[in-house]
Amino acid sequence: MNNELKEKIFDLVLKEALQESLDRELREIDEMVANSPPHEFSPQFEKRMKKLINSIGRKDRIKKYKRIAVRTVVSIAAAFGLIFGVLLTQPEVSAAVQNVIRTVFDRYDKYDYIGEELTVDNFNNNIRLGYVPDGYYLSSGDYSHISVSLTYVNKDKNEIMFDYGIADGASSFYDNEHNSYCNFTVKGIEYFYYESNDNDFYNTLVWYEDGYAFSIFAHLSKEELVKIAENIK
Amino acid sequence: MIGFFLALIDEPSDREKFNELYNTYNQLMFKVAMSIMHNEALAQETVQDCLLKIAMTIADLPAAGTKRAKAFIVIMVRNKARDNLKAEHIDIIEPIDESEIISNDIVSEILSDMGYKHIVEEILKLDIIYRDILSLRIIYEYSIEEICSLLDISENTAKSRIYRGRKILKKCLEGIHNE
Structure with a gap:
């Protein structure tokens, strides 16, 4: 054998x-x-799991988008870009372009972003919260070449989680089962707000600005979240 | 130049899949980690590390409730627990001798009932770093690359562990035959 x-x-x-x-x-x-x-897992562990669940798939989808876009976009983009560039000189057209498309599903809302082209090279990973309520301080951060996730805490272990990333081509998901939703505009920025009706879920503020998709999660009022959003630096 | 984009395929199933894996196996993961680390905080941290890994590779993972998923989760957690303990195990990177000959005695031993039972017992005695990697490679047919990614080890380490695990089992069979 x-x-x-x-x-x-x-x-x-x-x-x-x-x-x-x-x-x-x-x-x-x-x-x-x-x-x-x-x-019994600790409350901090459970909160991190909720955050992880919310972010699942986003980074991979951004990577997948980049690969597909590089392969197929060149010739088509040239033609569309030329036409669109001419049209954008018209004020009515530029006002009609949306950066955020929200789709509502049974248990979650999905956001698809269209934005100014940011790349890994010009992605700014130093954006911080310029205002936080008294007692909060930056406690931890997760960084990648296309997104940043920061956590601010106070002495009572309450958290403010601030996430942002390259918007163009990204998608994100937010629970709509345990929240009431509304949207509003402040100083030209459209905000999407989820107010929690369950203590286990944070209030969430989502918006698009200058090519970035932002979100803040915290047990804070809508007004306080907007104040935080207006003061990022 | 206006950026042109393609709408990404909606994959809510990834999120639901993770939810199911988490809800089905979170206690199992903790208990396995505790059995190695004997420290609640470290065990919880190990579980968190594994869940993060699972989240990053969710699309490639088996669905919750399958035997494959449970085995995969157990293997991942105990290997991660071992890493987190920074156990003093040094991998001996042996040259892989593809020309090593299996004797006819080993073949006849392994085909006998007693030989088969012995090999099952010897597998259970193997260090988990060999046992788990052999399971991933031989039962579930993961590629070396996939194994390296799952267990956070180098290609050389993966190949060496597979080779060494098989070698240990073959030596055990020789030993049994010579008794």
């Missing part, structure tokens, strides 16, 4: 044996879980 055949036989049996040992392990783990009391 040649060695190649022996290796194949060994692999086949090894696969069965690995499966059986894994099944046995998983049964033991199931018993361990069933025989121990459930763990």
